[in-house]
Amino acid sequence: MRSSVQVEKFGVSWEGVYGYVQAIRRGDTIYLSGQLAHDGERLVAPAPVDAEGRVTDFGNMGEQMRQTYANAAELLKRFGASLDDVVEETVYTLDIDAAFAAAGPVRKEAYGRPDPQVTSTLLAVSRLAFPEQLVEVSFTARV
Template sequence: MKEGPIKTLGYLDPYWRPIYGYGEVEKIGNRLYVTGQMSHGTTGDLVGPASVDADGLLADCSNMALQLRVAYANAQKLLRLFDANLDDVIEEVLYVVDLREAARVVEHVRKEVYGKFWPSCKSRLICTPQLLFPEQLVEITLTAETAS
């Protein structure tokens, strides 16, 4: 029987993990798959939550840059669990709820967090009507490749 690569999971432990339960980073072979990164702080609360109206619909997306920065910072923490960093990222997907606001801020935030104008990874920007929380504007998924 041929054995596959060892799978290892890592977590930042947001408060919803025991309820929903997912590995935020998964290592299979030399690949790291970081999923579901949003702007949650160390207590699990959303940093820079968007304003919503009485029906729970978005009223303001002006915190998108802040949410992106925090989501990237969370992704970096997960990469560091496996001695990796954003330089190892080969692909990213940014899920956003407002494409206009994303077009205005994504380029600047990516340049800031990657430290260069053209990071050496594939990037997709996907607009979705809603994410897990009504106040959530962004979510990031990354794939990184490490030497071992």
């Protein structure tokens, strides 16, 4: 027997352009697509970029991370879950040093404990979806 499937979206334009959902639940597992720092169509704390679209300052990393975790929490809530149910996250960033410095405090705040009980992988990438984007995080939760 096939288990029921629930999907969630934010209703932002890039969901339709790229063709995906923000989250899907299959059985007792919830998979979240890479989350980023947005509030609707607006990127939160966009990084400054030069004429070629390259980031010139990574100082907004913490603020972008905070919004990213808030967006993930919002999606999980729609499934009756929370960040407490996350078992794995993958953090994609343009700058490992800036992400590592911001991640400790932001993650501990988001997960509400000094030792988040979640596996985590931090990866440097050459580009993310938007030029002003510094970080993206995907999540897997079990309920």
